[in-house]
Amino acid sequence: MHPPENGKNHRARRNFLGQALTAAGAAIAAPSLLSQATSAQSEKPASIPGQGEISVTLSINDKQETLAIEPRVTLLDTLRERLGLTGSKKGCDHGQCGACTVLVDGQRVYSCLALAVMQEGKQIVTVEGLAKGDVLHPVQAAFIENDGFQCGYCTPGQICASVALVDEVKRGCASAVTEDFDNLPQLTNLSEAEIKERLSGNLCRCSAYNGIVAAVQQVTGQAPPSPAAAMFMQEAGVSA
């Protein structure tokens, strides 16, 4: 099912683009034809495959979405362009920046290098799926508390990566700077070097790295949360 709000947003944007095009191309293209084409396109149900498309059902933030897409469409483009979930960002589109990071079956991945058709049957969580209603996820709260961003473009990816980082440490995953595999770091003694290495797959053009590290230190219990963050965490019933 196409989510009505998202669908509407998306359509509104496409219509706007269509009109802009019409205005610009008025002298050469017949405006009526162009707008007809635009509305015909937006009226085709999004789940019926056209030529070169196949029908795919994805589980995104606990909702089932069935849509018709070409196999070449990435998960990132599906989220942003088809489902209106524009939280995940496109920084490089080549797996080199981390802005598109989402969680698939609990693991962080780059959605720009993942084909949407290959994600059937998997649980996808994007930055939009982290908060519980109006209550922020503790990692989101900690990013706000610690100035973990400036422009915010890399932030959804940084936040999803940090959520996964916490889980990976709990599960005993090592990193390239882990000295002793028999003595793995715990959340409470995860060093700054560990945090930086584990987040090296997320670049920040504004260089908000110090705030990001501080946010992770707070979530891992190394620095006490501020009263506001403590409240968020308590309300969410989550602890790191």
Next chain:
Amino acid sequence: MKNFSYVRATSVKEAVQQASTDNNAMFIAGGTNLVDRMKVFLDEPSQLIDITRLEMTRIEPTGEGLRLGALVSNTAVADHPEVRRSYPMLTRAILLGASQQIRNVATVGGNLLQRTRCPYYYDTAFACNKRELDTGCAALTGINRIHALLGASDQCVAVHPSDMCVPLAALDAIVEVESSKGKRQIPFTDFHRLPGDAPQRDTTLEPGELITAVILPPAPFAKSSVYLKLRDRDSYAFALVSVAAAVELADNRIKTARLAMGGMAHKPWRFTEAESFLVGKAANTETFQQAAELALQGAKPLEYNGFKVELAKRAIRRALTVSAKGGGIV
């Protein structure tokens, strides 16, 4: 990216059968290299055969060694307790590669078949014999800083970019493959090939062959093995040079030595001559320096990569030293 038809294989048999019927079909696993290449039109398969649902997802003991299913993620290999304990150079190499996000989806099979990061191969505006045979090699006269010192040809000076493959070469791993014609095993050092006059071919894999597993033979000498990676950026970057080294001592003499390097050639480079030289010698800086000189004696620097000769020698010396002292982070 050019569109393609998509097939989700449900068995190895079905996957290789499907591949045998279409010359332009490709397998896709993690997709972290292939999707990237398709986006810049380096690959334009007519059909992608999704192999990710196949039963090749386990790490199993085989005799004294381990069998890594082709679909095991790079993360899962690195974090496997037995890999950490018996083959630490492999865990270290994987953890030093790419980023957690990539390692989580990148697979054993896909890592072996990732293609060079030569910028002239990636940029279709430049000549590249690997991309299109007989068009020339822009790297020969271009900025060839990251390029090969060993085993190159006048057709291609690209290097194989994998970290994971370097310890696999040092460990004498075996690649298990299957096609519609049957199964075979390829010794790891015969899997990747030198460019010669066919630089379009990275490996000795035949069309339609599927990698099903990589076998790690027992390696009692590898308990203190190490991996050293040197690069322009401290994390999330490919190697300029990298070294997988294992030194096993007995009575203060070297009993076994293994030495392989990445960033040096069109394939992970194994230094068997330097290894034999080391056996029976005392484990000290002088011995390791001599091994490094021996290893690099055939190096043929290009205009911009001469610095890698000295870098490689120092890397070898350091990696051997740390392994002889018990291993860990280099």
